Amino acid sequence: MRRRRATAVAALLALCAALAVVAAAYATPERAAAPAAQSGSDAALVKCGKTRTIGFMAPVTGPAASIGIQQVHWAQYYVSTYNKTHKTKFKLQTEDTQLGAPTGTAEALKGAQALAGGSSVLGVVGPAGSNEIVGVTKSLKDAGLAWVSGSSTRTTLTTDGTRTGYMFRTVPPDAVQGTTAANYILNKLKYKRVYIIDDQETYSTGLADAVEQKLKAAGVTVSRDGVSQQQSDFSSLIAKIARDTQLVYIPWQLPPKGQAFGNQMKAAGKGSIKLMGADGLYDSSFASVGAHVYDTNFPLNPKSKIIAGFKKGHSGDGEYFGAPTYAATQVVGTAIDRACKKGSATRATVRAAIRSTNIPAAQSLIGVALRFNRNGDLSTLHKFGLYKSNGTDFVPIAG
Amino acid sequence: MNWSLFFDLTVSGLTLGSLYALIALGYSLVYGILKLLNFAHGDVYMIGAFIGWYVLHALGGPLNPTFTGGVVLLLMFIIAMLGCGVLGVAIERFAYRPLRNAPRIAPLISALGVSIFLQNSALLVFGAGFRDYDTFDLIGVKTHNIGQLFFSVPQLLTVITSICLMVALTVFVARSRLGKAMRSTSFDREAASMMGIDVDRVISVTFFIGSALAGAAGVMFGLVFGQIYHFMGFIAGLKGFTAAVIGGIGSIPGAMLGGLIVGLGESYATGYLPQGSTFQNLYVFALLILVILVRPSGLLGKAALQKV
Secondary structure: OHHHHHHHHHHHHHHHHHHHHHHHHHOOOOOOOOOOOOOHHHOOOEEOOOEEEEEEEEOOOOOOHHHHHHHHHHHHHHHHHHHHHOOOEEEEEEEEOOOOOOOHHHHHHHHHHHHHHOOOEEEEEOOOOHHHHHHHHHHHHHOOOOEEEOOOOOOHHHHOOOOOOOEEEOOOOHHHHHHHHHHHHHHHHOOOEEEEEEOOOHHHHHHHHHHHHHHHHOOOEEEEEEOOOOOOOOHHHHHHOOOOOOEEEOOOOOHHHHHHHHHHHHHOOOOOOEEEOOHHHOOHHHHOOOOOEEEEEOOOOOOOHHHHHHHHHOOOOOOHHHHHHHHHHHHHHHHHHHHOOOOEEOHHHHHHHHHOOOEOHHHOOOOOOEOEOOOOOEOOOOOOEEEEEOOOOEEEEOO | OOHHHHHHHHHHHHHHHHHHHHHHHHHHHHHHHHOOOOOOHHHHHHHHHHHHHHHHHHOOOOOOOOOOHHHHHHHHHHHHHHHHHHHHHHHHHHHHHHHOOOOOHHHHHHHHHHHHHHHHHHHHHHOOOOEEOOHHHHHOOOEEEEOOEEEEHHHHHHHHHHHHHHHHHHHHHHHOHHHHHHHHHHHOHHHHHHOOOOHHHHHHHHHHHHHHHHHHHHHHHHHHHOEEOOOHHHHHHHHHHHHHHHHOOOOHHHHHHHHHHHHHHHHHHHHHOOOOOOOHHHHHHHHHHHHHHHOOOOOOOOOOOOOO
16 A cells, blocks of 8 residues: 555656646746836946946756856856956856756746846846746846846747837847748748757747748648757657658757757668758757758857957857857946946946947947847847858858 | 558667666666665766766777777776766765665655756766767668668667666576565565665665666667767656656566656657657656556556555
């Protein structure tokens, strides 16, 4: 009897854990944030001092840590290069969001509350995921904090009006990237049979939806499936992909997973089917799968000294997924400096300074000037770049 | 019937199932003896995968191995199994033994703590990035076939090695003195102790064997699926545990059967059910619920009788 009960308890525990995983994968808490009941922190005067604090939210641990660490590196790179050349200094107050973990959104919320309560925090870089943005909106808004994300791309985040004036991002939304990818498949490759696989994260499903919609509207036969970010065995899924499929579109977040998928496709004798990723997979590891791999990415400035400097300090690895986080840190840092001209600032003045950001293209590593439209999207970035692998790295191609 | 798809899914399911079975054995062995759910087991498997990777690179890497591919593989397995075995013994000694007479919830919480400790330690020591086994460079990418049955060398290696390890374990437990001591301890720890069996030693050996099997599974995972990372033990551990419960936790053949059922179930669900890949975890855990409802003690488990 005891043993039976223990088995049942064990089964229940496993079930709870499984449900937590499923819930974490599918939860899209799209609740509208309550009108900002702003506390005094919005207008509280903060003495800027010599060292200013930037709040920073990224998945430092958890399943997405491999891309989170890229954002950490790029944010730290901005801070360290800035600190070398300026009398005033920045420091990052980092909060781990554990994106993709069963407790991911809760951890992000905890981090947002810590930043909201941090009296010296004037602006925030991050968080990384669109779900996390939805989760932390109320906490950050109520505290009067503006945040600039370098990777959340869900289109509605900036268009539903919930975060206007508070949320900004240095990456274009899914609608822009999805259109670029779909147009290339339709107009240049002229493919008729496409398989789309998302990785069940909001970033990925949003892009997959956008591309699927456009391809289906143009009469392309589209099959759709999904994988979890924790999954490494794709053999059963690959078995399902018909051999006459012309392209598999995988807008995933983790380049090594894209690499594993590509290699398992080859091992299954389906290496001739073209693969296309998105900015999340823009990495040499995914490019190394072969010359049949395409990708879309924000147009990095190839002549940027910033990228060269970063690579020098990171064993030659560009860690490009994190590059827009450098731009986000640059935006927040510049805004804090402007707001702090008189020695003190409020979160409200930093918000206003972020909204009126104007960093010229020459100082921006993403190839365009950093200016925001009313919604908080970059007003200067309307198109994604297209790339094809040469077997080891991605090279730009005409769209 | 698309036989080609069926065979592909079967090969994939058997490969996965073999891995789950090896992990499930660790859960079952420990549960059988201590009635403890060792939730850190999935992370021991992750450490095994990393040890295998380091051995591979210490021996020149997949492109320029110091020895032939076969010898490198053998050393990867042996060292990962030994390393994980020792880790398992250490976990038992420091995290579970002091709580052996505590309420049952205490070691369970301790197990969860060890799991998170190992995960984050791996993140700290190995970094957040993925490590690539580069199996193609080590043993080739060629796919072999018997009719419509296609398989790769790593897949074949995984299934055969798993079967060998499972048979060896079964023989060890059934025939050896230590195996007999394990069975006695599992049956009644106190009585076994009174009969002169060194229960602490038996428990340590059990942890060593279970963890060594997880280490082997970790290396196999790296060889078959290419990449390893610090969080890989979480889901694999859950699936291994599910396999152990489905087969009948505490039962060695049950763990093997449960592993194969979960692996094949996952593979067929992915291949045949709508949005199968998206919802494969849903199907696997639904299977768990179904089995528990029909046979609460698992397919090969025995309901414990209690004298009243």
